[in-house]
Amino acid sequence: xxxEARELNTYYGKSHVLQDVSVDVDxxxxxxxxxxxxxxRSTTLKTIAGVTPPKRGSVTLxxxxxxxxxxxxxxxxxxxxxxxxxxxxxxxxxLENLKLATLAGRKGRWDYKKVFAFFPRLxxxxxxxxxxxxxxxxxxxxxxxxxIQNPDIILLDEPLEGLAPxxxxxxxxxxxxxKAEGMTMLLVEQNARVALAVSDRAHxxxxxxxxxxxxxxxxxxxxxxxxxxxxx
Amino acid sequence: xxxxxxxxxxxxxxMIATIFDGLTRGMLYVLLALGLNIILGLMGVINxxxxxxxxxxxxxxxxxxxxxxxxxxxxxxxxxxAVLGMIMESTFIRRxxxxxxxHVLMFTFGAFLIIVQIIRKIWGDTPQPLSPTGFLAGSINxxxxxxxxxxxxxxxxxxxxxxxxxxxxxRTNLGLTIRAGTRDSEMVSILGINMPLTFTIVxxxxxxxxxxxxxxxxxxxxxxxxxxxxxxxxxxLVVIVGGIGSFWGAVVGGLIIGLLQxxxxxxIPGGSSAEDIVPFAFMLLILLVRPRGLFGAEGxxx
Numbered sequence: 001x002x003x004e005a006r007e008l009n010t011y012y013g014k015s016h017v018l019q020d021v022s023v024d025v026d027x028x029x030x031x032x033x034x035x036x037x038x039x040x041r042s043t044t045l046k047t048i049a050g051v052t053p054p055k056r057g058s059v060t061l062x063x064x065x066x067x068x069x070x071x072x073x074x075x076x077x078x079x080x081x082x083x084x085x086x087x088x089x090x091x092x093x094x095l096e097n098l099k100l101a102t103l104a105g106r107k108g109r110w111d112y113k114k115v116f117a118f119f120p121r122l123x124x125x126x127x128x129x130x131x132x133x134x135x136x137x138x139x140x141x142x143x144x145x146x147x148i149q150n151p152d153i154i155l156l157d158e159p160l161e162g163l164a165p166x167x168x169x170x171x172x173x174x175x176x177x178x179k180a181e182g183m184t185m186l187l188v189e190q191n192a193r194v195a196l197a198v199s200d201r202a203h204x205x206x207x208x209x210x211x212x213x214x215x216x217x218x219x220x221x222x223x224x225x226x227x228x229x230x231x232x
Numbered sequence: 233x234x235x236x237x238x239x240x241x242x243x244x245x246x247m248i249a250t251i252f253d254g255l256t257r258g259m260l261y262v263l264l265a266l267g268l269n270i271i272l273g274l275m276g277v278i279n280x281x282x283x284x285x286x287x288x289x290x291x292x293x294x295x296x297x298x299x300x301x302x303x304x305x306x307x308x309x310x311x312x313x314a315v316l317g318m319i320m321e322s323t324f325i326r327r328x329x330x331x332x333x334x335h336v337l338m339f340t341f342g343a344f345l346i347i348v349q350i351i352r353k354i355w356g357d358t359p360q361p362l363s364p365t366g367f368l369a370g371s372i373n374x375x376x377x378x379x380x381x382x383x384x385x386x387x388x389x390x391x392x393x394x395x396x397x398x399x400x401x402x403r404t405n406l407g408l409t410i411r412a413g414t415r416d417s418e419m420v421s422i423l424g425i426n427m428p429l430t431f432t433i434v435x436x437x438x439x440x441x442x443x444x445x446x447x448x449x450x451x452x453x454x455x456x457x458x459x460x461x462x463x464x465x466x467x468x469l470v471v472i473v474g475g476i477g478s479f480w481g482a483v484v485g486g487l488i489i490g491l492l493q494x495x496x497x498x499x500i501p502g503g504s505s506a507e508d509i510v511p512f513a514f515m516l517l518i519l520l521v522r523p524r525g526l527f528g529a530e531g532x533x534x
Contacts, residue, residue, distance in 0.1 A: 051418065070421065071421045075421070075423060075424030081422050083422070087416055087419040089411075089412045089416065091411060092412055096411075096412075097412075100409065100412050100420065100423055101423045101424075103408070103424070104423065104424030104426070105424060145423065149424060
């Protein structure tokens with residue numbers, strides 16, 4: 001597998017947030033992590049990205065061990081992490097936000113032209129400050145920032161959260177298009193229906209453990225599982 | 233009729249000279265506060281050692297000027313402080329970012345005390361005079377009066393340095409990284425940028441500005457081992473008045489405080505005893521009106 005996370009154990013202080021979580025993602029695959037809030041989905045992404053390093057366990061990328069590396073080193077290995085809070089720089093313009101991502105990013109198919117063609121709305125707003133963007137535009141920019149680094153894998157955390165239905169649909173469509181382009185993704189999404197619709201495989205998390213895994217088609221049909229771990 | 237107007241009518245030339253003196257003094261505050269502010273804005277470090285770098289910059293200028301001449305000595309001393317700042321950041325301060333903020337505060341305060349003691353050991357307790365020599369010792373006729381060349385150099389050099397720092401902030405990749413990192417340095421590193429290295433460079437840049445301020449101060453007033461303590465307090469005050477993390481806040485705040493002090497000393501009888509109080513009174517006034525400082529609400533190195 002391209003990305004292999006093995007038995008990750010991550011703590012926030014004394015609280016044991018991830019307990020032996022193992023996740024694999026192959027090239028070109030979209031894998032979803034689903035589960036209720038607080039089940040450890042976002043922490044799994046943060047742990048892989050190096051933001052919250054694991055106490056035990058390992059992460060390898062194309063066979064190279066990246067466990068415990070600093071976030072900027074992991075990013076340079078080709079892992080782009082798109083945080084839940086979007087974290088657009090409010091004092092920088094859209095263009096500056098993208099430029100910052102190119103500084104250490106790799107050259108490749110995704111350049112300004114392709115990114116702006118992918119999100120025409122960002123092209124219209126490229127000289128506007130980050131703080132003036134709507135929630136949907138911020139989400140587009142934070143995804144664009146990941147794409148322009150030309151990563152091998154994108155860790156996408158709650159891309160639809162807090163968006164109006166129409167905007168959420170547009171972002172979902174963008175994710176589908178990225179998948180069609182062959183982008184490898186590990187996706188965390190609150191809306192399990194959406195997550196299972198866009199992904200090839202999925203893991204269900206509960207209380208920091210993986211409780212079920214399978215192809216997204218299998219999990220979609222498992223009503224009992226949905227009742228138990230996913231419905232609010 | 234306000235006092236200043238009275239002076240302006242009866243002694244216009246002296247008034248203009250006083251304003252120039254205030255601006256010169258303000259320029260030192262601007263340099264010192266800007267260095268402090270860049271470090272505070274990006275790394276969140278309240279750097280008391282900055283005051284010691286200021287004093288050390290003055291003393292190194294004092295010693296080097298006997299061999300190199302004054303102007304090269306000032307530049308060399310500032311560069312020494314940049315190197316010292318980078319060493320201090322990469323060996324000690326870096327280890328403290330993940331700890332509670334008071335730990336790094338205690339470290340920089342301790343570093344301040346240690347450096348001041350080292351200065352005492354090397355140069356002694358008594359104030360040292362350092363006068364501009366050669367070309368810099370003269371004065372230039374500005375129309376209203378003869379004005380010391382060295383003071384004009386302070387103004388010109390500070391303006392030049394401010395332009396350079398400003399261009400670094402708005403035009404370069406380093407500046408882009410600093411402006412972004414001031415808001416969210418973790419996100420910058422998530423984008424693959426080497427933030428530990430950036431922190432070291434910025435600490436060097438800030439320390440350079442502190443050392444430069446010290447070197448420029450040395451020929452204006454006597455230098456003594458305690459000079460850093462007085463100036464660092466004013467520099468913090470300028471940062472608060474101007475707004476934490478604001479470039480223009482440091483510039484405008486520093487100039488206003490310098491002017492206010494000089495006007496107090498020159499225009500108010502017995503004003504020199506109020507010299508140290510006026511900046512604090514002004515800060516309280518500003519904080520009542522704008523709690524985040526003059527430029528604080530607009531934010532950081534925007």
